[in-house]
Amino acid sequence: MRIASALQAGCLSLALAGACVLAPAQAAQAPQRAAHPPGAVVASAHELSTQAGLDILRQGGNAFDAAIAVSATLSVVEPISSGIGGGGFFLLHEAKSGRDVFVDARETAPAAATPAAYLDKNGELDRDRATNGPWSAGIPGLPAALVHLAERYGKLPLRTSLQPAIRIARDGFSVYARLEKGYGSRREVMERYPGTRAVFLADGTPPKAGETLKQPDLARTLELLADKGYDGFYRGEVAKKLLAAVKQEGGQWRAEELSGYQVRERxxxxxxxxxxxxxxxxxxxxxxxxxxxxxxxxxxxxxxxxxxxxxxxxxxxxxxxxxxxxxxxxxxxxxxxxxxxxxxxxxxxxxxxxxxxxxxxxxxxxxxxxxxxxxDDETTHFSIIDAEGNRVSATQTVNLLYGSGMVAPGTGVLLNNEMDDFALRPGTPNAFGVMGFAANAPEPGKRMLSSMTPxxxxxxxxxxxxxxxxxxxxxxxxxxxxxxxxxxxxxxxxxxxxxxxxxxxxxxxxxxxxxxxxxxxxxxxxxxxxxxxxxxxxxxxxxxxxxxxxxxxxxxxxxxxxxxxxxxxxxx
Structure with missing residues (x-):
């Protein structure tokens, strides 16, 4: 709908409460409604991820293939916001069947993550353990979601849809101001961990806007996911490195918790x-x-x-x-x-x-x-409609800026800190002022409550x-x-x-x-x-x-x- 600039300006404040009603440009005969969109449209938080989605659509993929490309590329270029060490929600619409489905790839709680594990000696919430390092991380769900989308809904092989993200991780992308600023605010935590230092201090200095950030370990992890599917992340080489890293930093994950992760269709x-x-x-x-x-x-x-x-x-x-x-x-x-x-x-x-x-x-x-x-604000979202009428609304996250701050050495995987979204101590607000009680208390395999609303x-x-x-x-x-x-x-x-x-x-x-x-x-x-x-x-x-x-x-x-x-x- 075209809106004259004066009318548009008046409506901006009114629309905050749904109060502005715009008349049609003409009261002429209603046009016939199209059965299919005249192409495709992608909106995401980074131009490289939007272009990755469009590239996959050009290769014959549908909205679900494009969602894999956009999601994985955001995992590379927006580590401040999301990544394959985190999780997300994918709301899908299949045009052919008319079916809507909600793919739940939220992280799950490890068995060791009991409420008592997050209390200090005085019985108060240990905020550092809840938000930083291995104890703050749930079992990641995003890699399983990418495999699930390819196997159930996509038209192209997973390797094809992951190729843009693999290339950008390997060759690098230009650091932007928000990435630099976010690193500065989390620098003390991130530089505790050798795997994180290997990625973000590879040249000896923190990322600066305009520099090229390369992530060869993450490229290798994405290649294993592309070649071996679910087993490329949750079992084998990557899984062993994730388990070893968590253990080395004092956390407790089990191999069966990784290998047993499953997305839920709701x-x-x-x-x-x-x-x-x-x-x-x-x-x-x-x-x-x-x-x-x-x-x-x-x-x-x-x-x-x-x-x-x-x-x-x-x-x-x-x-x-x-x-x-x-x-x-x-x-x-x-x-x-x-x-x-x-x-x-x-x-x-x-x-x-x-x-x-x-x-x-x-x-x-x-x-x-x-x-x-x-x-945190550093969650990310993307939206897609393709020429068949398929559509995706997806929100993914690692929670706080740069998640837990911990990259598992040799994987490039930055772990989330979603455990803070549980009610770790009933009635005590989490890092963002939201409280919870028994319904959102951690249990083995349980998914923490989220505000994501695709x-x-x-x-x-x-x-x-x-x-x-x-x-x-x-x-x-x-x-x-x-x-x-x-x-x-x-x-x-x-x-x-x-x-x-x-x-x-x-x-x-x-x-x-x-x-x-x-x-x-x-x-x-x-x-x-x-x-x-x-x-x-x-x-x-x-x-x-x-x-x-x-x-x-x-x-x-x-x-x-x-x-x-x-x-x-x-x-x-």
Whole structure:
């Protein structure tokens, strides 16, 4: 949809709460909707990964082959955000069958990782052990996901789809500013480990923007994965090196925990909001449940008739209630009973809606938490639609900047620090301020709760894939994207929108600088809200859209990340 610049400027702030409605360019006869997209579109957080996906599509691959290429290339060029030492979620749509499936490649807890293992001598959470080194790492899931996608859904051999990542790992890529800055913030931890020093201090100095970073060990690991599939990572040479590295640094992994890792295929969560059918992430993601709860609460208001302060107030109150429920109820559905039917029901949302005062903030302390709750911004997301109509929305992570900071020598594999996403000490916030209780306590083989929210939106005329990094703020980023698409904005406008967030605890509205006007901040404070209105930007949203009425493809990549790229490959 084309939007005049003045109208666009007016809608940017209104779309934060879904309040801007754009009229069609003409009221002429509705065009016939296309049956297939006119090509393919890829949006990812790095131009090399976007180009890798397009390259695989040119070779005859489908969206799922392209997803392997994009995912693996991000693992090479964004070690700050994700990697094959981590995990992720892949939401897939098969055009031929019409089937949606959620591929859960979340990391799992080693048997040794009991809650007691993370307490210091005073019984307090040992933050260093929870976030750094081998004890912070779960069993990786991403390599298994790449194999699974190739075997179940792709058209090309795994070796073909992994080739761009192998080449870039071997030949190197140009270090960018975020990579350099992130290393600086984690340098003390990363330089504890000889395997990490061998990669990031290969020339004797830390990575600097503009330098070429080569990862020959990682290239070799990817080649073994390409040649031997699952066994190339979870058994044999790589597995032995991973186990030895963890043991050398004092951790405890078992060979059978590596060789026994399996992805899980789960039924996606489905919901409706106004004219949209939304397909999103089920547990062990908390994202889809929280988003369903928030959107159903918001159904009770016509947001377009509220001023900005009252729109933000209502949305923040809905966020507050959903995040409270995230804390209490959500965990790995293979281990705990998650009350999905209740949490996603319209009746439950109506009850929560009735507790929202239209003029006053509800103190979070008044919402019961007995027992009653941010992967880091450096998670990454990509979105793909191909010419057959297949689509992928995928979010992957190693958790904190550079994960655990530990590279297993001889593998190039940077291990995650996802164990901190468990409730290692019930009621104690993790590194990003999110609490948890028994539902998210670690057990052998259990998957830690996540906020990753890869999603599809579909209306009469549009098909959209969207997702973002940002820890607990992932959910609200995707929520605001839904509201913005409902307001009629285009993908790049959606990716660029200013953001705000509430997560129950701490009891405050967080907002990027400039996201809320001074008058709105003052009005919210008068209602009783604490507003942190000048926070740094967060997230890295990536989204693509097929407009079936116009039969056009478009994408949006977050301008907060200057190396991202959204690109269309026209049908030849």
């Amino acid at each position: 039924e996606p969560l489905r919901l409706k909001y106004r004219g949209w059918d939304i397909t999103t992430a089920p547990p062990p993601s908390s994202g889809g449940v929280a988003m369903a709860e928030i959107l159903q609460i918001l159904q009770g208001w016509d947001l377009s008739k509220l001023d900005e302060a009252h729109r933000v107030h209502i949305v923040a109150e809905a966020m507050r209630r959903a995040y409270r429920d995230r804390t209490i109820y959500l965990g790995d559905p293979d281990f705990v009973k998650v009350p999905l039917a209740r949490l996603t029901s319209a009746d439950y949302a109506a009850g929560l809606r009735a507790t929202i005062h239209p003029e006053k903030a509800t103190p979070s302390a008044l919402l019961s938490g007995q027992p009653a709750p941010l992967e 999603s599809f939106l579909e209306s009469k005329d549009k098909v959209i894939a969207v997702g973002a990094p940002g820890g607990s703020r992932i959910i609200t980023q995707v929520l605001l994207a839904v509201l913005a698409y409902d307001a009629g904005l285009a993908p790049q406008q959606v990716a660029a929108l200013p953001r705000y967030h509430h997560q129950w605890m701490p009891d405050a509205i967080s907002a990027e600088a400039g996201a809320l006007s001074a008058q709105t901040v003052a009005a919210l404070q008068a209602m009783g809200h604490t507003v942190n209105a000048g926070e740094s930007t967060w997230g890295n949203l990536q989204t693509v859209m097929w407009d079936k009425a116009a039969n056009t493809l478009s994408g949006g990549t977050d301008p907060r990340n200057p190396v991202g790229q959204a690109a269309v490959l026209p049908q030849p």
